[in-house]
Amino acid sequence: MKQIVILGSTGSIGVSALDVIDSLSESEYSVLAITGNTNTKLFLEQIKIFRPRYAAMFSEASYNEIKGLVPPHTKLLGPGIESLAFLSILPEADLIINGLVGAVGFVPLIAAIKAGKTIALANKEPIVMAGRALVDECRRWNATIIPVDSEPSAVFQSLENVDAKSYFKAEAQIAQVLLTASGGPFLKYNGSLDNVTPSQALAHPRWKMGKKITVDSSTLMNKGFEAIEIMHLFSLPLEKIKIVVHPQSIVHSAVEYQDGSILAELSNPDMRLPIQYAITYPKRLPSPVKRLSIAEMSKLEFFEPDLNKFPCLCLALDAAKKGGTYPAVLNAADEIAVNAFLAGDILFTDIAKLVHSVLKEHTSQDKPISLSAAAQADEWAREKAKAILEAKTYKKAII
Numbered sequence: 482m483k484q485i486v487i488l489g490s491t492g493s494i495g496v497s498a499l500d501v502i503d504s505l506s507e508s509e510y511s512v513l514a515i516t517g518n519t520n521t522k523l524f525l526e527q528i529k530i531f532r533p534r535y536a537a538m539f540s541e542a543s544y545n546e547i548k549g550l551v552p553p554h555t556k557l558l559g560p561g562i563e564s565l566a567f568l569s570i571l572p573e574a575d576l577i578i579n580g581l582v583g584a585v586g587f588v589p590l591i592a593a594i595k596a597g598k599t600i601a602l603a604n605k606e607p608i609v610m611a612g613r614a615l616v617d618e619c620r621r622w623n624a625t626i627i628p629v630d631s632e633p634s635a636v637f638q639s640l641e642n643v644d645a646k647s648y649f650k651a652e653a654q655i656a657q658v659l660l661t662a663s664g665g666p667f668l669k670y671n672g673s674l675d676n677v678t679p680s681q682a683l684a685h686p687r688w689k690m691g692k693k694i695t696v697d698s699s700t701l702m703n704k705g706f707e708a709i710e711i712m713h714l715f716s717l718p719l720e721k722i723k724i725v726v727h728p729q730s731i732v733h734s735a736v737e738y739q740d741g742s743i744l745a746e747l748s749n750p751d752m753r754l755p756i757q758y759a760i761t762y763p764k765r766l767p768s769p770v771k772r773l774s775i776a777e778m779s780k781l782e783f784f785e786p787d788l789n790k791f792p793c794l795c796l797a798l799d800a801a802k803k804g805g806t807y808p809a810v811l812n813a814a815d816e817i818a819v820n821a822f823l824a825g826d827i828l829f830t831d832i833a834k835l836v837h838s839v840l841k842e843h844t845s846q847d848k849p850i851s852l853s854a855a856a857q858a859d860e861w862a863r864e865k866a867k868a869i870l871e872a873k874t875y876k877k878a879i880i
């Protein structure tokens with residue numbers, strides 16, 4: 482029996498993870514703990530259906546709202562980060578699915594790694610912040626990260642004869658990784674991106690995801706984050722990661738080997754597939770996801786991204802090249818900028834401008850960086866981004 486903790490069970494990844502577990506054999510996979518933040522209604526429903534032994538609501542207000550309503554089979558933990566860290570190291574947990582969004586996942590991820598856990602990781606932001614240091618900690622504590630994000634999962638699945646404990650050993654055989662990008666909702670948009678609204682940015686053509694990653698996909702910042710994620714998880718130099726726009730989202734990424742052979746993972750775009758692989762790994766079990774019909778695939782396109790139109794991708798690749806604390810600053814500034822755009826406080830094109838302004842003012846302290854240097858840079862960048870937002874008059878986005 483695999484006992485599973487789901488951090489962020491009320492989010493897009495969390496809901497899909499529960500859906501996957503529901504479709505698997507009850508005697509082999511069970512939900513040990515779940516966590517939420519604000520969605521109290523869904524959280525209480527999940528507790529009723531999956532009967533986890535533990536549950537934690539991060540926000541204090543939400544915790545107070547549900548504390549008298551949780552049935553006795555589930556122990557409700559107090560609000561805050563300590564509960565997430567506690568659940569990440571439960572001795573009886575066989576798998577920690579981290580479906581949190583943003584830097585809040587950093588502390589629970591470190592806790593899980595130090596407890597030598599197997600982690601199904603969707604929450605890419607901590608890897609962007611401090612990937613190299615986190616991967617080093619994994620080796621030190623014999624922890625395993627199985628990627629959930631569809632592109633790193635595709636790379637993982639396309640690696641030959643390499644298991645989840647040793648994929649960093651594959652570098653010599655790999656000529657390059659082809660990291661595919663759908664291109665987001667503005668791929669073919671010809672007008673000025675200044676005027677696009679949050680609801681346009683949230684209308685992703687292929688994937689239904691949480692708001693933060695959907696906006697990051699529309700700016701292509703998400704692709705830069707994934708390049709950083711793949712670079713660290715598989716110990717590859719950035720030069721070996723080639724980003725290609727592939728609007729059909731059928732090839733989720735590929736590995737080109739030294740002999741010129743390319744191995745790729747193809748499937749319909751549905752996160753339940755990489756989530757299930759991370760849960761059942763190394764087994765492959767039947768899945769409810771609609772199968773790909775090769776006969777119906779009339780065309781698969783691949784082309785270079787337009788870096789002028791999507792400056793966030795340039796900023797991410799530049800931060801990745803520079804290393805040190807630049808990626809942590811990139812990530813934190815982006816989190817502030819995306820929230821400001823969603824709140825209607827800045828224009829879509831101000832996301833890149835704000836992130837750029839914060840990066841310009843930063844000087845990296847440490848190379849290679851420690852976990853604490855990444856956390857400090859994260860804090861510094863948030864304060865800096867907020868200060869710039871307050872000091873400057875921005876045009877408001879139309880909501």
Ligand SMILES: NC(=O)c1ccc[n+]([C@@H]2O[C@H](COP(=O)([O-])OP(=O)(O)OC[C@H]3O[C@@H](n4cnc5c(N)ncnc54)[C@H](OP(=O)(O)O)[C@@H]3O)[C@@H](O)[C@H]2O)c1
Nearest residue numbers: 489491492493494517518519520539581603604605690691
């Ligand atoms: N969604 C996808 O298809 C997809 C694909 C690839 C990678 N990812 C990555 O997976 C992660 C999750 O994405 P998502 O789309 O599932 O996000 P989401 O729908 O926004 O869900 C985030 C989850 O984290 C919880 N949460 C948010 N802020 C929190 C905080 N401060 N403290 C504690 N919990 C908090 C939310 O709780 P409430 O909802 O209760 O507030 C929710 O359960 C992201 O890093 C994303 O980049 C997602």
